[in-house]
Structures are given as structure tokens and as C-alpha cells.
């Protein structure tokens with residue numbers, strides 16, 4: 001059975017959760033072109049119908065965000081941090097409910113749904129601390145009697161466009177930092193996961209009330225593509241932070257650039273692991289299986305390619321196949337499930353098409369590849385696949401958002417790194433080795449060309465403390481930890497002359 005819970009029970013549970021989170025939005029808007037249907041991939045059934053924002057709704061939201069920015073940007077940063085502290089507290093209280101809602105709407109297993117909420121709590125903690133640490137540099141000047149420094153000021157309105165697969169955490173990475181930075185936020189979530197967004201927005205509004213701040217500093221737009229486009233094209237939106245496919249990013253980036261707005265892009269990945277002869281193969285197997293089959297292969301950091309030394313390839317593939325054969329696939333709400341459903345029919349079609357292309361390129365499906373637990377035509381559970389490939393063909397270079405692991409072999413580390421980097425995407429990467437030279441080489445400038453490079457852990461499952469994002473078609477943006485906050489602020493360089501003279505820089509004489 002793909003779902004031990006009936007669809008009616010899921011609906012009732014969803015509504016009870018939204019109620020406890022404090023959501024008041026109507027869940028039964030008349031279905032039609034002006035509505036967004038919320039569904040659960042567990043059963044494929046509809047959970048709710050939400051009114052979709054009109055162009056004039058979006059206009060009002062942007063105008064309100066801009067007005068809210070004028071006063072919010074004047075609040076001292078450590079005081080701004082208080083609303084994020086309240087949000088973090090509410091997330092702790094409602095972790096189980098919100099995690100379950102993520103499982104219901106995005107299909108993540110219980111532990112991953114909870115993990116996503118934990119990621120929100122973590123970034124809230126980080127941002128509260130950051131609210132007292134928005135440091136600028138003081139810089140030595142070449143002129144006597146002068147001082148030079150930089151300040152970081154609030155940027156403006158930030159549009160946050162998020163994907164279905166991390167329906168709540170990605171909003172929090174952006175919003176926690178943006179609010180502490182003094183910006184205001186407009187969130188356009190994926191049309192596939194509106195209810196988790198509604199739940200989070202309800203919690204945010206409670207946090208705003210508790211902190212005594214204007215709730216308009218972070219607003220939600222439930223809408224279709226046109227609402228996202230309105231944010232992209234509006235010059236009052238200073239930064240568009242978009243997470244999703246490379247195709248989406250290719251549409252967004254030039255439109256924002258056209259009006260000299262800023263973008264922060266977190267797009268497709270095609271994440272690989274190099275497995276060397278010295279690797280601990282049992283640990284490697286566990287790392288690879290989590291990264292490739294976990295979340296049903298629907299993370300942007302999911303492992304898609306394994307590049308293994310020819311001398312250990314058979315042994316590794318044997319261990320991987322054995323592990324794949326024991327994976328429990330089914331309702332993400334069942335406690336023993338490791339692999340939940342794909343998000344929808346489109347994802348399943350992509351999975352099938354990629355496997356067909358891989359086989360026609362000479363690949364061999366050594367495990368998986370089938371739709372399983374078919375109880376109805378609307379939910380899509382698949383057995384994660386491993387495909388050995390004779391070469392890195394076009395389909396391997398393409399990101400398919402489903403659990404397919406392509407396996408390629410190599411003879412020299414040079415060859416492995418070349419194969420590793422020979423894809424258009426550059427998000428995350430890893431090497432499994434116990435050889436220090438190989439590990440350091442992979443992390444060096446001559447190694448992985450990705451934004452994230454790991455040793456002896458898979459490419460997925462990053463913590464919030466590091467900067468998250470990647471190069472090439474991944475879009476170049478960095479979110480979350482380290483100094484990613486700088487993307488949400490504008491830098492002012494200030495030179496102060498406290499002398500009675502007017503010396504010019506570079507020794508220039510004038511008059």
C-alpha cells in the first residue's frame with residue numbers, strides 16, 4: 001500500500017494542523033483558473049483549493065512591502081532580530097505539526113519533514129546572533145587625517161521564489177537573513193506546496209504580533225507563474241532570490257538584470273561522488289544511498305552521479321544494489337519508510353524518460369526503475385534506480401529530479417575530476433577516500449568546481465552554518481550561513497576627513 005491513511009483522513013489532519021498553526025485562509029475557494037489546488041503526493045488527492053492572487057493583489061503586496069521597508073529599515077538590527085527569535089520559538093513549539101504538513105504536501109518521510117523544520121529553527125538561531133554582527137570593515141586610508149570604513153545598509157524589498165522540495169526551509173534561509181538585514185520580504189511559493197506556505201505565514205504573523213512589529217514585513221503571495229513574473233519585473237523589488245530549475249533561472253535572471261535588480265539564484269545541481277580505491281566502502285555505501293535515494297532523489301543536492309575507480313566498481317555496485325533492495329518505499333508517514341512518493345505525474349514521466357534515454361545510450365539498469373505500490377493513478381512511488389553507464393552521455397549531464405544514480409568508472413584521479421566537472425551544473429560534490437592527497441586535491445582549485453565539496457559524506461544534507469549554493473548553471477548564489485547575509489544588504493564605503501587639509505587620493509594635485 002502506498003498510503004495506509006485514507007485521503008479523507010489526510011485532509012482532516014491537514015486542516016487540523018493548519019488550524020493549530022493559526023492559519024485563517026479559506027481552504028475551499030471555488031476551483032477554476034483563479035485558484036491553486038493543493039494536493040498530497042501520498043495519495044495524489046486534492047487537499048484544498050486556495051484563491052490565487054490577481055495582478056492587483058500583487059501590486060498591493062509590493063506597495064505594502066515597500067511602505068513597510070521604510071520604517072523596518074530604521075529599526076536597529078538587534079531589535080529586528082527579536083521577531084526572528086519569536087519565530088524560532090514558535091517553530092520549536094509547532095515542529096511536529098509543520099514537519100507533518102511538509103510530509104503530507106511534499107511527500108517527505110517524517111524524519112526529513114522534521115529535519116526541514118529543524119533547518120528553519122537553526123537559521124533563526126543563526127539570524128538572531130547575526131542581528132548583532134552585521135560587521136563592516138575599517139580600512140586604512142592613504143590620506144592623513146582620514147578614516148575609511150564600510151557600512152552595510154538594508155537593501156529593500158526581497159522577492160523569494162521557492163520550490164516544492166524544500167517548501168519551508170528555503171523561505172526561512174532567505175527571510176530570517178533578509179529581515180535581520182532590514183529588508184522586507186514577499187514570498188511566492190511553489191504552486192505544488194501552497195499549504196505549507198500558508199502554515200508558515202500563519203506562524204510568522206504570530207511571531208510578528210508577539211514582537212510587536214508590522215506583519216507586512218514578510219508577506220505571502222499564493223499565485224501562479226504570473227505572480228512570480230510580477231515580482232521579477234517590478235523595480236521596487238530590489239532582490240529576487242529564486243530557487244528552482246535552471247530553466248526557471250534562465251527566464252528570471254535576464255528580466256531582473258534588464259531593470260538592474262539583483263538576483264540570488266539557487267538552480268539545478270548534478271551532484272557527484274568520486275569513490276577512490278582507498279574508500280571505506282561500507283561507509284561510502286551508506287552515504288551514497290542516503291544522498292541518492294533519500295527524499296526520493298528530489299533534493300537539489302541529491303546524488304546523481306557516482307564516479308568510481310574501476311578496481312572497486314563491482315564491489316561498490318554490489319553493495320549499493322543490496323542496499324537498494326532493502327529500501328522501504330511507501331507512505332512517508334509510516335515510521336519505517338525511507339523513500340516516499342515523487343511529487344507528481346510530471347516527475348514520474350521525467351524518471352521514465354531519463355531511464356529510457358540512459359538505456360538507449362548503452363546504460364544498464366542494475367536495480368530499480370519501476371513504479372511500485374500502485375494503488376491509484378494519481379500517486380507515484382518508484383523503486384530508486386542505479387544505472388551503470390559506458391560514458392557520461394547527455395542524459396547524465398541533465399538533472400532529472402528523481403532517484404536515479406548513474407555509475408561511471410575511472411582509472412586516474414585526473415580523469416575522475418575531469419568527468420566530475422564536465423557537466424553544466426556546479427552545486428554539490430563529494431569524494432570518498434582515506435588518502436589525504438586525494439581528498440585535498442579534490443578540495444583544491446584544481447579539484448571540484450562546485451560551491452559545495454565534501455569528503456566522506458555525500459553531497460546532500462548541508463548544515464545551515466555554511467554558505468549554500470553553486471556555480472555554473474546552478475546560478476552562483478549563496479544562501480544561508482557564513483557571509484551569505486551580504487547579498488541582502490547594500491554596502492556603503494565611507495571616507496571621513498577629520499583634518500584641516502584636503503589631500504587627494506593617488507597624489508593628484510588640483511589647483
Ligand code: UN1
Nearest residue numbers: 166299300301460461462
Ligand atoms: C534544496 O534541495 O533546494 O543540503 C536544498 C541539503 C539541504 C538543502 C537542500 N540542507 O540537502
